Amino acid sequence: MDETQLREIIHRIVQEELDPNRIPIGVSNHHIHLTKEDYQTLFPHQPMEVFKPLKQPKEFASKQTATIVGPNGKIEHVRILGPCRKHSQVEIARSEAIRIGVDAPIRLSGHLDGAPSVKLVTPDGEVTVQGVIIAKRHIHMSDQDAQRFGVKLGDTVSVEIDSENRKTIYNDVICRPRADFVLEMHIDTDEANAANVGRNTFGRLIKPKDEA
Structure with missing residues (x-):
């Protein structure tokens, strides 16, 4: 120091x-939370690597990124946050939701009922995640x-x-x-x-x- x-x-x-x-x-910039299953689909045989720790305990930004694909566009190089969660979730800003054509609701993390879906894509795989929100x-x-x-x-x-x-x-x-x-x-x-x-x-x- x-x-x-x-x-x-x-x-x-x-x-x-x-x-x-x-x-x-x-x-809080746009980011993605993944289940272990979705992570393995997108990054097979790749351990999640720490890019930098976040302020909250045990949470970190990983080196892994994915592309969010909506009906009208995509957001590239979106960082995966760790550790893995019980439900995959995508958090973006309102301006980004408009740009990719997703009517994302304003919700607290984990409150995903009725939230729309997007596709997540990496060079090794893709998954569809139901749970796109604008974080309250x-x-x-x-x-x-x-x-x-x-x-x-x-x-x-x-x-x-x-x-x-x-x-x-x-x-x-x-x-x-x-x-x-x-x-x-x-x-x-x-x-x-x-x-x-x-x-x-x-x-x-x-x-x-x-x-x-």
């Missing part, structure tokens, strides 16, 4: 002490964070994003506390671009009494 990184960490800690409602913003914005947080914020699983809050020249308030943000989660709000690329979110942009949780 160099001096610049250390100063950044110290700065973040100080800021969090000054404003306990401060939340790091994580921009949400906040991962530990149980201690939830207690500090005064929220519980499934609560809806607002978050003010104070980015340069474009302050934005996002409503309908779902709280997702879990004992091992690391504090981070997830928005997609469309939302991040609209709010001018940069690498070190933070949000501030707005409680109901703050809105009164």
Whole structure:
């Protein structure tokens, strides 16, 4: 760790002490979750290789990618996230859904009833996945964070994003506390671009009494 990184960490800690409602913003690019069976079809005899770890424990972006094929177009080089899940799922932004001709609903991860299907293609295989969604914005947080914020699983809050020249308030943000989660709000690329979110942009949780 160099001096610049250390100063950044110290700065973040100080800021969090000054404003306990401060939340790091994580921009979630399009990605794919696969079952073991679908993974083996697309990448036969290939172990899933870690490209980089993600902020949440045990989750990572893999080196493997696939092409999403919709009725009107395709999105190439979409990264597979690990580890494998019980149900395959594709997460894209609204602008991408329009471009490939898919009427994807806005849902929390895993809520796939009625979600449309797309084809996933690699040089070694292809599968059809029923489960294309636009991820509903949400906040991962530990149980201690939830207690500090005064929220519980499934609560809806607002978050003010104070980015340069474009302050934005996002409503309908779902709280997702879990004992091992690391504090981070997830928005997609469309939302991040609209709010001018940069690498070190933070949000501030707005409680109901703050809105009164």
